[in-house]
Amino acid sequence: MADSANPAQAGGAHANPHGDGTNRRDFLFMLTGAAGAVGAASVAWPLIDSMNPAADVLALSSTEVNIAPVEVGQAITVVWRGKPVFVRRRTAEEIAAAEKVAVKDLPDPQPDSARVKKPEWLIVVGVCTHLGCVPLGQKLGDPRGDYGGWFCPCHGSHYDTSGRIRKGPAPANLEVPGYVFVTDTSVKIG
């Protein structure tokens, strides 16, 4: 600043003689703009990230379930991360129905063996992959759809006895959460 009284001459020594090129002033202008943009982005990020799940929300990420009282053919619903999880003890016919389907004909091809750890126990997140409704089929009188699994009343998606989408607008199978059998009668989800 002190070295030049006339700002037009300061960059003039290196300026393009045609006056349409870049000079030091343009460079400083873009540098300032770039620094400003980086600064604005780095301030914006904490604000944006603050809307992601907080530490206490993440801390509630596993649930342990006692499955001893569940009889063959019964199902229970447990809450994991604020969402329902379906635990169904499948009958022999249900397992057979799930296993005999030709995998390549499915909208979201997945063999039954990839969706269970023990064939008797099917554990899936009870949230329709279309728009997030809770499908029916857990209780005795509920409609279970055309494939004996679950039926979503919101927009009519049918799931089979492996929780796979068979008919309707949902694009994917019911999600299988991460889980481990802690003992024969206890499952830890998450």
Add this chain to the structure above:
Amino acid sequence: MASTSAMFDNKLVKWVDERLPIFSTMQHAGMEYPTPRNLSYWWNFGSLAGFMLVVMIVTGIVLAMHYTPHADHAFASVERIMRDVNYGWLIRYIHMNGGSMFFIVVYIHMFRGLYYGSYKAPRELLWWLGLVILVLMMATAFMGYVLPWGQMSFWGATVITNLFSAVPFFGEHIVTWLWGGFSVDNPTLNRFFSLHYLLPFVIAAVVFLHIWALHTTKSNNPLGIDIKGPQDTIPFHPYYTVKDMYGVAVFLIFYALFVFFAPNMLGDPVNYVPANPLQTPPHIVPEWYFLPYYAILRAIPNKLLGVIAMFGSILIFFLTPWLDTSRVRSARYRPVYKWLFWVFVICCIALGWAGAKPPEGLALWVARIGTVYYFLHLIVLMPLVGWFERPLPVPKSIATPVLSAQPMEKA
């Protein structure tokens, strides 16, 4: 500045105006504004929309003083407003039905713009700003509906936020970010309350721009022709201030019928059941003003395409200034488009009907045919009709048919 300030006699007003021309600006915009002399009652709905924005902000600020934005307390705090807070029932019913009234007024305002070609040059930006207001209103209304934390609040929020999971690759991250968790829960309710309080003030700012653009290009009119000179206009005050106030009075009768005699007619009774994350109601429907879009969403048996069609059904209106190729603005002089306009109105109503029904049987087919026609009208018919249609002769000026004894058809 000194010359405009000369119109004020009061010394204090004059002193202020020479330093900040707030009085002369108000004088120009609110009183002198030269308005076409032939505006019909369809032109009342702009000021009615402004009136509704004020009603919603005033009642909303008071409601926020009594409301608790927490998943465990929200439902009870709304019931407390209804039962214990002095006049709480009245303030909430005004606000709750006010949402519906706001949409009725804005939809009529928009259909008027479509009929009379108010989106055409030089009013494209004016139309765009109106569409921005519509989108902001939809976001505000959706988040406001979540606040009572009833069953329909919760499941409506779940379904609508899940629309974003259709975004390729980032869908799940976006939804988790919107929720602030792994499902719609307290963090979601908190942020929706924050944004529901913010957005009306953003709307107010865009309304300011909308009116600024209006006063730059001047109002369209039922003839759809330009203002040619002072004989075509009258000052906004007192002619249209009085007419707008009369419109507000008539509109308030209609509004009050709902508030006092049928306050829950436009709402869903299921929303008086507290939110239950483990049980979806058998039939999820949005409020009536979202039904046509909901019908479009469900008409398409593919999640991503359904979502694109739904958002596209609103965004397409940004292109109407160019999709409509006719040089005549007013449908009054467009013999073919005039009828297509009414078919389009019926199409929107039919989509609304289908959106309220479960997506099966007749309703699903009405939704599918309606969706096809909706886009056909806007993307194909509008440009084609503009080319092939032979418009009727347009009057020479606004003043001609009004002042001359000649019937308009001969003008």
